[in-house]
Amino acid sequence: MNPLKALFEKQGQSVWLDFIERGMLADGGLARFVEEDGIRGVTSNPSIFNKAITGGDRYDRAIAAALGEDPALPAEALFWRLAVEDIRRAADILRPVYDASGGGDGYVSLEVAPGLAHDTAGTVAEARRLWARVDRPNLMIKVPATDEGIPAMEELIAAGINVNATLMFSMRHYENVAHAYIRGVARCERPERVASVASFFVSRVDTAVDRRLEAIGTPEALRLRGTV
Numbered sequence: 001m002n003p004l005k006a007l008f009e010k011q012g013q014s015v016w017l018d019f020i021e022r023g024m025l026a027d028g029g030l031a032r033f034v035e036e037d038g039i040r041g042v043t044s045n046p047s048i049f050n051k052a053i054t055g056g057d058r059y060d061r062a063i064a065a066a067l068g069e070d071p072a073l074p075a076e077a078l079f080w081r082l083a084v085e086d087i088r089r090a091a092d093i094l095r096p097v098y099d100a101s102g103g104g105d106g107y108v109s110l111e112v113a114p115g116l117a118h119d120t121a122g123t124v125a126e127a128r129r130l131w132a133r134v135d136r137p138n139l140m141i142k143v144p145a146t147d148e149g150i151p152a153m154e155e156l157i158a159a160g161i162n163v164n165a166t167l168m169f170s171m172r173h174y175e176n177v178a179h180a181y182i183r184g185v186a187r188c189e190r191p192e193r194v195a196s197v198a199s200f201f202v203s204r205v206d207t208a209v210d211r212r213l214e215a216i217g218t219p220e221a222l223r224l225r226g227t228v
Contacts (some may be wrong), residue, residue: 151180
């Protein structure tokens with residue numbers, strides 16, 4: 001059995017892909033990941049999209065078409081147009097997983113603009129806008145677990161919008177996220193239709209540990225780099 005599929009079949013662990021770009025949507029790459037490798041979700045963020053858009057010519061035609069319609073289209077509006085198109089397609093590919101799992105899996109995450117990390121009202125407004133634009137039940141909106149992001153999570157969950165809580169680096173962050181989820185669900189008219197996950201960035205911890213190992217500099221320490 002494929003080891004990624006085995007994680008779910010034997011351990012109940014769902015594997016999500018932390019990357020998305022137009023090529024894998026167009027050539028069937030994501031569909032193969034889902035069907036053959038057991039990928040059960042996808043996450044994205046502005047830096048992932050920036051790398052995808054600037055790293056090749058996959059988006060050139062879409063950019064030309066958008067600017068042909070509106071030559072004065074602001075760069076940020078163009079970015080969101082491209083991102084929403086990709087997220088919709090990814091959500092459609094994962095929709096069978098979402099349906100088969102009763103909403104337990106099959107989500108695609110899209111992050112609000114990083115500049116809103118300390119703006120509760122702005123986060124709520126942008127999350128609502130993205131939710132409406134993507135218009136897929138298996139969308140999750142990524143919201144950072146800042147002091148301002150926590151009340152935004154509660155408001156969004158209460159409104160029936162799926163939330164992926166990010167930027168958690170302590171137990172306090174996790175507790176705040178959990179309580180925001182509970183409060184939001186208690187206020188939600190259809191709580192059975194709303195989902196949420198709490199994302200802990202293992203890679204950020206790995207990077208921080210590697211820097212400390214490099215500072216130690218002994219052969220034993222250097223051999224441990226990248227093993228977290």
